[in-house]
Amino acid sequence: MDTLSRLEAAIAQRRAASPDSSYVAKLNARGLPKICEKVGEEATETVIAALSGSDKELTGEAADLVFHLMVLLGAKDIPLADVLAELDRREGTSGLEEKAARKTEQ
């Protein structure tokens, strides 16, 4: 099992734990808006680290961001496999083609 799959399984398991003993459970108990807030916060911290921090700080903030995004996907019952499948679907397609296709869909 790869790292993200193991993290997805751990998050799914810890959601049912006591909020006193689990950060994942605590965050879920605080609700979707709080989880979204944390994703936004970690995204901002990642950007700040990219612009003015060290590579080590950026690596740490990127890990926090990925972790909180995984918590959000778990809370919304969206499997990591769906996100990976979407990335697979885009593979080999230019990002600009993808952007044009999205505009047509709207």
Ligand SMILES: N=c1c2ncn([C@@H]3O[C@H](COP(=O)(O)OP(=O)(O)OP(=O)(O)O)[C@@H](O)[C@H]3O)c2ncn1[C@@H]1O[C@H](COP(=O)(O)O)[C@@H](O)[C@H]1O
């Ligand atoms: N990967 C992580 C991980 N990355 C970051 N964090 C936590 O995310 C929090 C982010 O830090 P912040 O300072 O931004 O937030 P905070 O002040 O703790 O919380 P707020 O009150 O601000 O919401 C810290 O408490 C980190 O410990 C993580 N917590 C858990 N995991 C994984 O999730 C698994 C289950 O964790 P528990 O649910 O705690 O058992 C663990 O085994 C790990 O694999």
